[in-house]
C-alpha cells in the first residue's frame with residue numbers, strides 16, 4: 001500500500017463511495033444542488049452538479065488534496081522550483097504569460113526579462129510580415145505561413161489557430177505540417193508560391209526526425225523553384241531552445257526565436273511556439289490569449305481548493321479514475337471552432353500523466369492518467385454517445401460551450417445548446433424500465449415483446465458530466481480554458497505523486513525506429529530483430545504483400 005492509498009482521506013473516500021445515491025435522488029433531495037456545485041470565475045460558469053458526489057465526498061476529496069500537500073506543490077511550481085525532478089528542471093509555462101514586472105527565478109536568475117524580450121521580437125516580426133517590411137527573396141509580401149513541427153510544437157498552434165479563426169487579421173493563410181508522411185507536406189505545399197511562403201520551423205530540441213526531414217524538404221522545395229541559398233534566410237524562421245543546432249542547420253541566427261528548457265513541449269504554445277497564431281490573429285490578440293491564461297493562473301494560485309476550478313476538475317476526474325475504475329474520460333466541445341481542443345487536451349494530459357512510477361521511482365498501486373478522447377458536439381451524438389449512455393464503461397464527460405456563436409443563424413445555436421444540455425440531463429437521469437415500458441404502451445407489440453424492448457431501452461443514468469459555459473470564444477477565454485486544463489493535469493499529477501513533466505516513454509520507439517530505418521533497403525534481407533519486425537521489414541524491402 002502506498003502513502004496515498006493508506007491516507008485516511010483515501011480510505012474514507014473508498015468506504016464512502018458505495019453509499020452515494022443515484023444523481024436523480026441527489027437532485028431530488030437538494031433543490032440547491034446546482035447553486036452549491038457550480039462556480040463562476042475567469043468568464044466561465046463551471047457546473048459540476050451532475051457528478052456522483054455528495055457533500056461528504058467533496059469534502060473528502062479536498063481533504064485528500066490537502067493531505068497530498070497540493071497547496072504547497074502549486075506554490076512550488078509558480079516559484080520555479082525544479083519539480084520536474086527527473087530532468088532537474090523548473091516548470092514555468094506560467095512565466096510565459098506572467099506580468100512583465102514579475103520576478104520569477106531559475107537558478108537565481110529572473111527569467112521574465114528574456115520572456116518579454118522574446119515577446120517583443122515576436123511582435124516586431126508579426127508587424128514586419130503584416131506590413132510587408134519582411135518580404136520574400138524576390139521582394140514580394142508573404143501570403144502563406146507553413147508551420148513545421150510536431151507534438152507540443154504543433155498541436156497548440158494548430159488548434160488555437162482553428163479556434164480563433166474569427167480573429168484572423170486576413171493578412172495570411174496558414175498550413176500545418178507535422179507528420180513525416182510526405183503526403184502531409186506535399187499536400188500542404190500544393191498551390192503555394194515559393195516567393196510568398198514563409199516556413200516557421202518549431203522544435204524545442206531541434207532534433208525531432210519528422211520536423212528536420214520536413215524542413216529539409218521545404219528547403220529543397222524553395223531551392224528547386226530557382227531560389228538561391230541566400231533565399232533561405234527570407235523564408236525560414238525557427239523556434240527552438242537549441243540555437244547552435246538551428247544555426248548549424250542553416251537558419252539565420254537573427255531568425256531564431258528562443259525557448260527554454262523550463263517549458264515543456266506540450267505546455268509551450270504561450271512561447272514563440274505560438275508564433276503561427278500571433279501571425280494569424282495579430283499580436284494584440286495573442287496578448288489577450290496570454291492574459292486569459294494569466295487570469296486562470298491567478299485563480300489557480302489564490303483560490304481556496306474548494307472554490308478552485310482546476311482543483312475541482314482534477315479531483316472529480318481522479319474520483320472516477322481511482323474510486324470508480326473509470327479508464328477513459330471524454331471532452332465534448334459544442335463549438336465547431338473548438339473541434340481540435342479534445343486532441344490538444346489528450347496530448348496535454350496523456351503525455352503528462354501516463355506514468356506508472358512515483359517521483360521516487362516506485363511502482364504505483366493505483367491508477368493514474370485516464371485515456372482522454374473526444375470531439376465536437378453534436379457530431380459525437382451520432383457516433384459514440386450510445387456507448388457513453390448505455391455502454392458498460394463509465395466515461396465521465398466534460399461539455400464545453402459558448403453562450404454566443406460567432407455565426408448567429410436562425411435556430412442553429414439554440415439547437416446546439418439544447419443538445420448540449422439535453423445530453424448532460426440524459427446522462428444524469430437516464431431512463432428507467434418503467435419509463436421505457438410506458439413509452440411502449442400504445443405500440444402493437446405483445447406484452448412479452450414490450451418487456452424485452454423496454455429492457456433494451458433502459459438507460460442507467462448516473463453518468464457524470466461537467467459543463468463549462470463561457471460568454472463567447474475569444475483569445476482571452478481560449479487562454480483561460482487551456483490554462484484550466486493545464487492546471488487540472490497538474491493537480492492530478494500532484495495527488496498521484498508522479499512527474500507530469502517528463503516523457504521518458506516516447507524515447508524507445510524513436511531509437512528502435514532509427515535501427516529499423518538502417519535495415520530498410522530493397523536489397524536487404526533483415527534478420528536482426530524479432531521474427532515479426534524482421535518480416536515486416538522484409539515485406540517493405542521486397543515491396544510485396
Ligand SMILES: O=P(O)(O)OC[C@H]1O[C@H](O)[C@H](O)[C@@H](O)[C@@H]1O
Pocket residue numbers: 150151152153202203204205206207208211265266351503506
Ligand atoms: O519540439 P520538439 O523538440 O521537436 O519535440 C516535439 C515533441 O516530440 C517529443 O516526442 C515529445 O513527446 C513532445 O512533448 C514534443 O513536443
